[in-house]
Amino acid sequence: MIKRLWPIVRKEYLHLVRDPRSLALMFLLPVMMLVLFGYAVSFDVRNIPTAVYDQSRSAASRGLVGKFLNSGYFRLAENLTSDRQFADRLDRGAVRVIINVPNDFDKKIAAGQTADLQILVDGADPTYASSALSYIGGIVQAYQQGLTRARLPIDLKTRVWYNETLRSINFFVPGLIVVILMQMSATLTSLTIVSEKEQGTLEALVVSPVRKNELMLGKIVPYVLVAFFDIIIVTLLGVFLFGVPLKGNFFFMLVSSFVFLTGAMSLGLLISNVARTGQEAMQASILATMLPGILLSGFVFPIENMPWIIQGLSYLIPARYYLSIVRSIFLKGTGLAYLWPDFLMMLALSVILLAASVRRFRKRLE
Numbered sequence: 001m002i003k004r005l006w007p008i009v010r011k012e013y014l015h016l017v018r019d020p021r022s023l024a025l026m027f028l029l030p031v032m033m034l035v036l037f038g039y040a041v042s043f044d045v046r047n048i049p050t051a052v053y054d055q056s057r058s059a060a061s062r063g064l065v066g067k068f069l070n071s072g073y074f075r076l077a078e079n080l081t082s083d084r085q086f087a088d089r090l091d092r093g094a095v096r097v098i099i100n101v102p103n104d105f106d107k108k109i110a111a112g113q114t115a116d117l118q119i120l121v122d123g124a125d126p127t128y129a130s131s132a133l134s135y136i137g138g139i140v141q142a143y144q145q146g147l148t149r150a151r152l153p154i155d156l157k158t159r160v161w162y163n164e165t166l167r168s169i170n171f172f173v174p175g176l177i178v179v180i181l182m183q184m185s186a187t188l189t190s191l192t193i194v195s196e197k198e199q200g201t202l203e204a205l206v207v208s209p210v211r212k213n214e215l216m217l218g219k220i221v222p223y224v225l226v227a228f229f230d231i232i233i234v235t236l237l238g239v240f241l242f243g244v245p246l247k248g249n250f251f252f253m254l255v256s257s258f259v260f261l262t263g264a265m266s267l268g269l270l271i272s273n274v275a276r277t278g279q280e281a282m283q284a285s286i287l288a289t290m291l292p293g294i295l296l297s298g299f300v301f302p303i304e305n306m307p308w309i310i311q312g313l314s315y316l317i318p319a320r321y322y323l324s325i326v327r328s329i330f331l332k333g334t335g336l337a338y339l340w341p342d343f344l345m346m347l348a349l350s351v352i353l354l355a356a357s358v359r360r361f362r363k364r365l366e
Contacts, residue, residue: 013222026184026188026223026226026227026230027229027230027233029180029184030180030181030184030230030233030234031233031234031237033176033180034173034176034177034180034234034237034238035237035241037172037176038169038172038173038176038237038238038241038242045073045127045128045131045132045135046072046073047072047073047074047075048073048074048075048096048097048128048132048135049075049077049094049095049096049097050068050069050074050075050076050077050095050096050097050098050099051076051077051078051079051080051085051089051094051095051097051098051099052065052076052078052079052080052098052099052101053079053080053081053082053083053085053086053098053099053100053101054079054099054101055100055101055102055103055105056101056102056103056104056105056106058105058106059106060105060106060109060110061101061105061106063143064101064105064117064140064143065099065101067139067142067143068099068136068139071135071139073132073135074097074135077094077095078094078095080098083100086098086100086120090120090122093122095122096121096122096128096129096132097119097120097121097122097132097136098119098120099117099118099119100117100118100119100120101117102115102116102117102118105117109147117140119136121133121136162331162332163331167243169242169243169244170244170245170330170331171327171331173238173242173244173330174238174244174323174326174327174330174331175297175298175299175300175323175326175327176234176299177231177234177235177238177326178260178293178297178299178319178322178323178326179290179293179294179297179299179319180234181227181230181231181234181257181260181261181264182260182264182289182293182318182319182322183285183286183289183290183293184227184230185223185227185261185264185265185268186264186265186267186268186271186285186288186289187268187282187285187286187289188223188265188268189219189220189223189265189266189268189269189272190268190269190271190272190275190281190282190284190285191272191278191281191282192219192268192269192272193219193269193272193273194272194275194276194277194278194280194281195278216266216269216354216357216358219269220262220265220266220269220354223261223265224258224261224262224265227257227261227265228254228257228258231253231254231257235250235253238330244330245330245331246329246330247329247330247331247332247333248328248329248330248332248333248334248335249329249335250329252329252335252336253325253326253329256322256325256326256329256343256346257322259343259346259347259350260318260319260321260322260346260350262350262354263318263346263349263350263353263354264289264318266350266353266354266356266357267285267288267289267353267357268285269354269357270353270356270357270360271284271285271288273357273360274360292317292319293317293319296310296313296314296317296319296320297314297317297319297320297323298314298320298323298324299319299323303320315345316349318346318349318350318353321342321343321345321346321349322342322346324339324342325339325342325343325346
């Protein structure tokens with residue numbers, strides 16, 4: 001088997017090395033996508049443009065406004081002089097938040113009474129508005145507790161495990177690694193068989209003594225080996241460029257990546273067997289990897305919130321299990337003892353996809 005497999009592996013390796021576009025796609029594309037999405041995709045909202053209408057102009061109101069502006073989440077864009085300016089500023093998008101402090105704010109605070117405070121939030125972007133409202137609630141609560149002299153009935157102490165700083169980038173970077181590797185792997189191998197058809201070299205493979213399973217393995221092995229360098233590169237970028245902690249066993253991550261890449265590239269081979277042209281194969285691979293990888297893997301949207309039919313479909317997506325493994329290795333430091341169900345499901349899907357690609361290939365000309 002090795003004697004028949006090695007020429008296929010060598011042929012694919014030489015083809016890959018002599019094709020600068022494929023090499024650029026394999027090495028530069030993951031880096032560019034990780035850097036681009038790593039900086040662009042984030043739920044951490046900071047420097048929200050804020051207008052202040054302080055009618056009280058007192059120490060109490062300045063202390064409250066100062067808590068907002070010193071938090072890092074809100075940035076003073078303008079001091080307003082009239083409530084008639086509210087609609088204009090929000091309509092133009094000049095500000096996202098308006099803090100309106102009434103003129104009797106300090107008097108009611110000094111008297112121990114409930115003081116009114118109006119905060120207007122631009123809700124055109126729900127994600128942006130939800131983050132702003134969350135920050136506002138926390139700042140106002142902290143300010144109120146600072147004014148309370150009596151002992152509070154509940155001494156609440158909370159602690160966040162694994163992602164202590166609640167940085168969304170720690171959540172997104174492992175997911176980006178999964179999505180990028182899945183799309184890149186399937187896209188590259190989706191061109192292997194169909195390129196043989198277009199170049200007229202498929203006849204040589206058909207008449208050769210190489211078996212179908214050996215041919216499929218020979219097509220996958222070089223890309224899997226090269227993809228390991230991508231895994232190392234994007235992991236180093238995630239750790240050193242974005243500051244994402246890597247708490248788990250990197251060797252277990254490499255083993256899991258090998259299984260996942262085998263499945264992703266088998267999917268590409270299956271598409272390549274079915275497609276008639278390279279353009280058709282590229283389009284099919286993008287549809288088969290990008291959309292499921294983002295929508296059904298838990299990368300952005302929690303699977304538990306999806307309809308039960310969509311949840312059922314997500315069990316057929318290898319990226320779902322690989323994403324769970326990668327995030328747990330990065331943030332929790334867990335290993336095979338806890339992640340074996342995801343690992344076995346990912347292994348089973350990879351074997352099924354490889355077997356399907358072997359079965360679909362016909363060693364005869366049609």
